[in-house]
Amino acid sequence: MDVRDLLDPAQASKLLAWMQGRALDLLGALLILVVGLWLTRRLLRALDAGLARANVEPTLRGFLRNVAHPALLIVVVIAALTAAGVPTTSVLAVLGAAGLAVGLALKDSLSNIASGVMLIVLRPFRAGDYVQAAGVEGTVEQVRVFQTHLRTPDNRAVILPNSMITAAPITNFTANPARRADIAVGVGYDDDLRQAREVLLRIAHDHPRVLREPEPKVLVTTLAESSVNLELRVWVPTADFIDVRSELVEAVRIRLIEHGLHIPYPQRDLHVYHHDADGRPLVDLLARVADDGEGDDPLRANPPVVGAADRTR
Structure with missing residues (x-):
């Protein structure tokens, strides 16, 4: 043509x-x-x-x-x-x-692109890191221009828009080679506090994956209603954090019992007195109630003295 x-x-x-x-x-x-x-x-x-x-x-x-x-x-x-x-x-x-x-x-998409550029250039995390971002914890699989792919511990794939990640605090659990594990332990008021400290430190020193530097520490944190609260602080390799912490908690439970130390729990003991406020035996008052059957209750007129106290066994 x-x-x-x-x-x-x-x-x-x-x-x-x-x-x-x-x-x-x-x-x-x-x-x-x-x-x-x-x-x-x-x-x-x-x-x-x-x-x-x-x-x-x-x-x-x-x-x-x-x-x-x-x-x-x-x-x-x-x-x-x-x-x-x-x-x-x-x-x-x-x-x-x-x-x-x-x-x-496409302003929202451009916001994701700008956030993706920030994540890639500033690199607060990289592929393989375990992070908490936008309320989600997981291992970073990919960082793309529009979104970031995470894999949660229970194997769920989560795709987060980059703008959501940069708009909230980011916690990178694997940024450093070592992490501190804090284990709270309560012992009874009647237990030997120094012995409890020694047992906890021995547990930390005996574990092969607990780092020697910084040294393990045991701090007294709280004088609570039912217990004296201690905290065992140890540094462990980041890759072993979950396993080591679980093993230490189990060892604390076993070793404290072996050394006769108690892990307390709230318990209420009732102390019932056998005499009323005037010194009369409560047995007589109970007998009068049984004999009268009706009428005024002598227990109401002369209430017994009952004391209650919370303590730990």
């Missing part, structure tokens, strides 16, 4: 004349486009290889590649349009207006 069949003769003549005058420019633009696309692929491969040699984590490498790829394509297309004689100023103006409209329509 001839171009002149689609356009009127005047327009077709102008278009053909323009193409004949710009033939070299169009050829140059096509060459720039082909070479530019080839160079873009080579540059992206070189960027990825250089980041890998620099030991940049895969998440950050992927993000930089995703940013560099469209940026290079835009440069190549603008260069080709300029070589073809197309005024790029108007093209850029149209792209800017379109970008503004898209930005207003």
